[in-house]
Amino acid sequence: MPIMRVEDVSKNFGGLDALKRVSFTLYEGQVKALIGPNGAGKTTLFNLISGVDRPTAGHIYFRDHDLGTLRRHEAAGLGIGRTFQHSKVFDDMTVLDNVKVGRYQRGRAGIFSSFFSLRRHRNEERQVRETAFEALKRVGLEAQAGELAGNLPMGDRHLLEIARSLATEPTVLLLDEPAAGLNNDETDRLADLVRQIRDNGVTILLVEHDMGFVMDISDEVVVLDYGKKIAEGPPLMIQNDEEVIRAYLGDDLA
Ligand SMILES: Nc1ncnc2c1ncn2[C@@H]1O[C@H](COP(=O)(O)OP(=O)(O)O)[C@@H](O)[C@H]1O
Numbered sequence: 001m002p003i004m005r006v007e008d009v010s011k012n013f014g015g016l017d018a019l020k021r022v023s024f025t026l027y028e029g030q031v032k033a034l035i036g037p038n039g040a041g042k043t044t045l046f047n048l049i050s051g052v053d054r055p056t057a058g059h060i061y062f063r064d065h066d067l068g069t070l071r072r073h074e075a076a077g078l079g080i081g082r083t084f085q086h087s088k089v090f091d092d093m094t095v096l097d098n099v100k101v102g103r104y105q106r107g108r109a110g111i112f113s114s115f116f117s118l119r120r121h122r123n124e125e126r127q128v129r130e131t132a133f134e135a136l137k138r139v140g141l142e143a144q145a146g147e148l149a150g151n152l153p154m155g156d157r158h159l160l161e162i163a164r165s166l167a168t169e170p171t172v173l174l175l176d177e178p179a180a181g182l183n184n185d186e187t188d189r190l191a192d193l194v195r196q197i198r199d200n201g202v203t204i205l206l207v208e209h210d211m212g213f214v215m216d217i218s219d220e221v222v223v224l225d226y227g228k229k230i231a232e233g234p235p236l237m238i239q240n241d242e243e244v245i246r247a248y249l250g251d252d253l254a
């Protein structure tokens, strides 16, 4: 069943077409990858889906909601979670507190007002804490709950960001370059985690340069090049697509 439809989406930044009439459908329960050379428009599309920015033209439907008309916290409230290409981990907060911050983003007026009201609502505080701890367990970071996030190795930072998104109980999870900077063991662990999240009923859209990882875990791949969709299909088809191979020639893929 379709869960999200990207329809003819364009995004223009002062004369530059970051996205040109991109369309694809995300189906419930799938892992879909968005790939393409640097500057292809991948992060821009994530920003549009998560309500950070709005399309210049076209629509993104999540179930019956037009995401182009929503704000970021509204997108989160509908069940769209995301991690960022550049880590948003707060180094001087504990691992658990980093996850709790994410939990407050869902369906609330804002982080600060909820911090104050929660002081008066101990039960709710306990519940947030439990949800956050559960999310840490799901990514295998519960033993580090009390450590400062700044002390975590790169692989664990990525897992922490995923835990923070999971604590918002997303229906769709957007992962922007989750394998970047990870070693082979960390990447394998991440692939297992992504499968496990998918098996728990979360639909996943991810941007990634690590082709081994992409081909290993994706059901379908969309390829962007200079803001245009140049291919879409199962991993094996994409690997053998002439236009895709041409777009990647000379591109330094990590
Ligand atoms: N806020 C912005 N203002 C102006 N140009 C932008 C902005 N965000 C992205 N771009 C441009 O849009 C294009 C696509 O960028 P991006 O979506 O980050 O690519 P990718 O994530 O595929 O590497 C690039 O040319 C980039 O410089």
Ligand SMILES: [Mg+2]
Binding pocket: 042, 043, 044, 085
């Ligand atoms: Mg990017």
